[in-house]
Amino acid sequence: MKHCDLSLYLVLDPVLCGGAEGMVDTARIAAQHGVTVVQLRAPQWKKRQWLDTAQALKAALDPLGVPLIINDQIDVALAVDAAGVHLGQADLPPAVARRLLGPDKLIGLSTSNAVQLAQAPLDLIDYLGVGPVYPTGTKADASPVIGLPQFASLMAARTLPAVGIGGIQAGGAAAVIQAGADGVAVVSAICGQPDIAGAVRALRQEIEGARP
């Protein structure tokens, strides 16, 4: 399995970041101040814009040693030699992704309940995204909210590295770590914040302070 520090996982939102340029600026500042993974997610975009933005993000993140994960679009990930992809349950299956990407790329899988967790192909993927932990406004097709008690039981059951995702804001990250997650994935807790560096540092401090 490929190692990846999942502590603070930023999922970029095109609207909250004010477009592609804002996404690259947000990612750069966030990676300089403690974000450990960056995911490009822009379901409304055409692929030319995915490609251009992924290339710009990779150029910004590679010197900082922060991996770039591409949501869903395996062709874009291949085109820019991204660190990996993140797949939802309705995206291409992990077996197809692994075949196309080869053994060295990260593959993450979104799971929202115990059944999806049990069905996750452990030999094909590298980490899990589990959520939504809290209610979220940044994903139109989000699954039902899990809540912290159920999230903790999913964390106890999983055997792969996992991040909690969904509505995690400053002040809500510590409980996710205490529930057993390796890290937290955030969107609006960083994207669109007036002080991105400060927001990242505070989140990272909250996460590290909550470790067992």
Added chain:
Amino acid sequence: MKHCDLSLYLVLDPVLCGGAEGMVDTARIAAQHGVTVVQLRAPQWKKRQWLDTAQALKAALDPLGVPLIINDQIDVALAVDAAGVHLGQADLPPAVARRLLGPDKLIGLSTSNAVQLAQAPLDLIDYLGVGPVYPTGTKADASPVIGLPQFASLMAARTLPAVGIGGIQAGGAAAVIQAGADGVAVVSAICGQPDIAGAVRALRQEIEGARP
């Protein structure tokens, strides 16, 4: 360059065909009666549905010797070993597609005017889709209508095999061939027609009758 008979090129529409199953049925009947290429195009779909439908289409078309082209999604084309991809101007560039697909897959490119035609990378692609020839209702983000006189001048200028596309119905195909196209691409002239076999045979007859 890979050879491909472009005479009658069917672009499947999920709504007009009544969903994935209807697309596969439409493609099978159409291929049995004279369609020479089938393209899967479903911009609203998630990739799992793309994959499942592409696999079903390939299983239906391979025995008939009719190539399956995947619109836009190079990862899906790779996953099912499709005959090739069709790219719009805002999709991944032909150079990226060629690198990901290798030398043996077909790559088509949509062009809507003389500038796009002049910029098409002739060494990287196998055919052109040129349109919309007529007004069309099946593509929300279609370019301005070209019209037959301008279409004929684009046909005279191009050096690659080309199909006309956009609003081509029975009775309108002959003029497209007479304007210089190698074939016609249709959507609603086949998808959703009460007699698909008859519609295909009539179109094919119209096309062959219009050849110089």
